[in-house]
Amino acid sequence: MSALIETEKLTRVLPETVPVTLVKDITLAINEKEFVAVTGPSGSGKSSLLYLLGLLDRPTAGTLRIGGRDTAPMNERERARTRLSMLGFVFQFHFLLPEFTARENVEIPMRKLGRLARPEMRERAGELLSSLGLGEHLDKRPDQLSGGQRQRVAVARSLANDPPLILADEPTGSLDSTSSEQVFAILETLVRERGKTVVAVTHDLDMAARMDRRIHIVDGKIG
Amino acid sequence: MPLIFDIAVTHIAGRGRQTLVAVIGVAVGVGFSIAMAALMQGGQDDFVRQLVDTMPHVDITDEQRTARRQPAEDAFATVAISGLRPRDDRRGIINPTAAASWLESWIPGRFAANLKTQGVIRYSSREVGAAINGIEPERESGVSPIVEDFVEGSFSALAAGGNNVLIGDTMASRLGAGFGDTITAVSSEGLTRNFKIAGLFHTGTTARDEGEAYVLLKNAQILSARPNAINEIRIKLDDPNRAPAVAHRAEAELGYKAVAWQEANESILEALVVRNVIMYTVVGAIMLVAGFGIYNIISTITHEKARDIAIMKSLGFPESDMRRLFLLEGVAIGVAGSVLGGLLGFAMTYGLSLVRFEIAATGQEMTRLPIAWSVMHYVIASAFALGSAAVAGYLPARRAARLNPVEIIRGAS
Numbered sequence: 001m002s003a004l005i006e007t008e009k010l011t012r013v014l015p016e017t018v019p020v021t022l023v024k025d026i027t028l029a030i031n032e033k034e035f036v037a038v039t040g041p042s043g044s045g046k047s048s049l050l051y052l053l054g055l056l057d058r059p060t061a062g063t064l065r066i067g068g069r070d071t072a073p074m075n076e077r078e079r080a081r082t083r084l085s086m087l088g089f090v091f092q093f094h095f096l097l098p099e100f101t102a103r104e105n106v107e108i109p110m111r112k113l114g115r116l117a118r119p120e121m122r123e124r125a126g127e128l129l130s131s132l133g134l135g136e137h138l139d140k141r142p143d144q145l146s147g148g149q150r151q152r153v154a155v156a157r158s159l160a161n162d163p164p165l166i167l168a169d170e171p172t173g174s175l176d177s178t179s180s181e182q183v184f185a186i187l188e189t190l191v192r193e194r195g196k197t198v199v200a201v202t203h204d205l206d207m208a209a210r211m212d213r214r215i216h217i218v219d220g221k222i223g
Numbered sequence: 224m225p226l227i228f229d230i231a232v233t234h235i236a237g238r239g240r241q242t243l244v245a246v247i248g249v250a251v252g253v254g255f256s257i258a259m260a261a262l263m264q265g266g267q268d269d270f271v272r273q274l275v276d277t278m279p280h281v282d283i284t285d286e287q288r289t290a291r292r293q294p295a296e297d298a299f300a301t302v303a304i305s306g307l308r309p310r311d312d313r314r315g316i317i318n319p320t321a322a323a324s325w326l327e328s329w330i331p332g333r334f335a336a337n338l339k340t341q342g343v344i345r346y347s348s349r350e351v352g353a354a355i356n357g358i359e360p361e362r363e364s365g366v367s368p369i370v371e372d373f374v375e376g377s378f379s380a381l382a383a384g385g386n387n388v389l390i391g392d393t394m395a396s397r398l399g400a401g402f403g404d405t406i407t408a409v410s411s412e413g414l415t416r417n418f419k420i421a422g423l424f425h426t427g428t429t430a431r432d433e434g435e436a437y438v439l440l441k442n443a444q445i446l447s448a449r450p451n452a453i454n455e456i457r458i459k460l461d462d463p464n465r466a467p468a469v470a471h472r473a474e475a476e477l478g479y480k481a482v483a484w485q486e487a488n489e490s491i492l493e494a495l496v497v498r499n500v501i502m503y504t505v506v507g508a509i510m511l512v513a514g515f516g517i518y519n520i521i522s523t524i525t526h527e528k529a530r531d532i533a534i535m536k537s538l539g540f541p542e543s544d545m546r547r548l549f550l551l552e553g554v555a556i557g558v559a560g561s562v563l564g565g566l567l568g569f570a571m572t573y574g575l576s577l578v579r580f581e582i583a584a585t586g587q588e589m590t591r592l593p594i595a596w597s598v599m600h601y602v603i604a605s606a607f608a609l610g611s612a613a614v615a616g617y618l619p620a621r622r623a624a625r626l627n628p629v630e631i632i633r634g635a636s
Contacts, residue, residue, distance in 0.1 A: 047633070056537055057629045077541045084539025091632060095534045099233035109538050111226040
């Protein structure tokens with residue numbers, strides 16, 4: 001098993017008048033097909049770490065390699081491209097585009113990547129949603145779906161371009177226990193059956209306990 | 224770019240009323256600009272046309288641009304002569320027949336020679352000073368629009384021969400003379416001759432209606448005691464824009480002052496340029512205002528869609544896509560506004576072209592507004608609108624593209 005993500009002394013400091021250190025000297029490696037929980041008290045910097053890993057934010061110091069490639073020399077365009085093809089995000093809130101149906105939302109990353117023909121995208125979006133139990137809701141817009149359904153659409157969207165890595169930020173944080181369980185089960189399936197690597201930030205210790213590995217963050221450091 | 228296009232459409236469609244207001248803002252701007260341009264251009268064209276129609280395109284007179292030099296001045300470089308009483312030369316254009324046949328050979332247009340002399344027209348006990356024009360009727364009709372301006376009698380009466388005169392209606396009423404009456408013309412040479420009024424014209428220019436009289440060239444030559452003389456050649460060209468070149472060549476060859484209509488009316492033409500500058504400044508100002516409307520709506524959209532921008536960036540859309548998205552939305556409003564504005568402008572221009580009004584001073588002529596129909600007006604107004612739409616869309620688009628998705632995602636969770 002090779003390391004999908006490798007960090008070395010990853011640090012992020014907000015350049016305020018009094019500099020705020022979000023993440024400090026994090027060195028870790030996450031392998032392919034791992035199901036990793038990032039835990040820690042609120043404000044500990046676990047989400048900030050996830051944004052750094054997801055190339056949404058740039059580290060102040062340290063190195064980050066994704067798929068063996070150093071991310072430091074990448075420009076904005078290359079980082080966007082990497083996000084598009086290598087990474088899938090699931091946030092606490094579904095973050096779907098409200099004007100588009102579930103299927104269209106899933107199609108958007110595919111259309112941006114442009115690797116498939118339009119009918120294939122449509123088919124794939126339908127399959128992804130059906131596999132997550134949303135076969136009946138393909139043409140509904142986000143405001144016509146329940147919280148759990150929306151979050152599953154978001155998961156389907158994160159899988160759109162078949163990325164090796166899924167980053168989830170409190171994916172069940174705003175869901176009731178039944179929906180949480182459902183979404184968790186889906187994430188687990190992604191690792192076990194689809195061979196994805198899932199890194200999920202969570203404050204739910206029960207859930208974290210059921211994952212392969214736990215990275216505990218306190219005050220921006222691995223604790 | 225169909226994906227970006229799709230997203231742009233949903234953003235615009237989601238804000239129907241605001242979009243409509245912005246589109247109407249642009250449309251009104253474009254529409255008014257077009258209508259104004261049509262009216263301004265129409266007025267200008269009408270003005271220049273009248274200028275070009277009434278005036279000869281090139282006017283050759285028996286004058287020189289510089290005073291004639293004394294032969295001694297040519298012979299001796301150091302000689303200065305003053306206090307001379309120059310010889311009374313025969314005035315007029317020397318050898319008119321040769322000049323005429325030379326002009327005939329190359330001028331792209333028509334010309335007419337005439338002899339203009341100052342005199343007095345007398346009837347009963349009244350006298351009016353007049354410029355007495357001796358003309359050749361068949362040639363004159365080719366260079367002067369006066370043929371069309373007769374209220375009584377006609378221009379052709381002159382060609383019939385005899386001692387006929389054509390005068391303006393204002394002069395006639397000042398003299399108290401009417402059609403068919405016989406007046407007396409007194410020239411500056413002191414010669415007197417009677418003429419019968421064979422026509423009354425009304426050109427609309429008071430100076431001409433009051434102070435011009437037309438007689439046969441032969442009669443004018445007799446009146447001024449200058450047989451076979453002419454002192455003016457007026458040229459009407461097929462293309463008025465070639466007047467300066469023709470004037471230049473005629474002046475070089477004949478040695479007389481030849482003035483193109485552009486030269487004669489330089490200050491008026493300059494004033495027209497100033498008018499155009501003013502017009503395009505106003506058009507620019509209207510478009511600037513319309514641009515603020517677009518800026519406003521695109522700004523609002525980028526604020527409202529901050530979350531969507533964060534989502535799309537996290538999905539892997541680069542900043543350039545976000546810029547393009549909102550720029551596209553601004554330009555789309557600009558395009559819609561331009562199209563609608565084009566229709567509005569066309570409708571307004573058509574409406575203006577139907578307006579008829581009376582000139583209060585004369586109270587008799589019904590005139591339409593002069594309107595110029597030109598595709599260029601639509602192109603220019605649309606270009607202005609699209610330009611301002613692009614700028615108005617680009618500014619908020621650039622800001623939106625720079626948005627840091629982390630801040631928004633953090634803010635939401």
